[in-house]
Amino acid sequence: MNREEKDFFNLISLYRKELMGLAIVFIMICHTTIVYNNEFLDYLNNDELKAAYNDCDFFVLPSVQRSEAFAIVQIEAMAYGKPVINTRLDSGVPYVSLDKETGITVEPQNVKELTNAINRVVEDINHAFLLRVLTDE
Numbered sequence: 001m002n003r004e005e006k007d008f009f010n011l012i013s014l015y016r017k018e019l020m021g022l023a024i025v026f027i028m029i030c031h032t033t034i035v036y037n038n039e040f041l042d043y044l045n046n047d048e049l050k051a052a053y054n055d056c057d058f059f060v061l062p063s064v065q066r067s068e069a070f071a072i073v074q075i076e077a078m079a080y081g082k083p084v085i086n087t088r089l090d091s092g093v094p095y096v097s098l099d100k101e102t103g104i105t106v107e108p109q110n111v112k113e114l115t116n117a118i119n120r121v122v123e124d125i126n127h128a129f130l131l132r133v134l135t136d137e
Contacts, residue, residue, distance in 0.1 A: 053080040058121045060085045061093065064108040068093055078102055083124075085117045 044052060053059075059077035061068075061084065070092040074084050077097075084103035088094050099105035104120060106113035 049076075053077060053082065056080075056082060057125050058083045058085065058103075058118075060114075060118070061087070062108075062114060063087050063089055063093055065089075066091050071096060083121055085114070085121065 053076060056077075059074070059082045061071050061074055063071065064087065066089055068089060068091060071086070074086060074093070074096040077084050084097035086093050086097050086103060086105055087108040088099075088105050089108060094105045097103040097105075104117040106117050
């Protein structure tokens with residue numbers, strides 16, 4: 001595992017929480033590596049990818065290079081109703097999932113902003129879960 005993978009693994013480990021019975025699961029794509037359910041994967045077939053999108057609570061695309069022109073994976077995640085955390089690149093990436101509308105956009109390579117964004121999404125998910133529990137009673 002290279003340093004970048006270790007950094008992302010540590011970040012993911014911080015956010016794999018169980019709160020009120022809700023397992024927080026997310027997909028993060030970094031270069032060609034997919035992080036899903038705390039595992040680094042090189043490839044998911046179509047059925048596995050559908051299951052991953054269905055299972056995850058949110059999607060993170062921490063791109064740092066302008067060569068990430070559009071990132072269709074954001075559209076795939078949004079098709080499953082998942083909030084997206086992406087980066088403010090000088091490309092099409094931040095125009096796919098809009099900041100404060102369909103997700104959160106952070107500055108590239110800003111770990112503190114990324115951490116805060118993940119915290120915010122986790123808090124929103126837990127708040128929505130609690131509201132569902134309280135209104136179902």
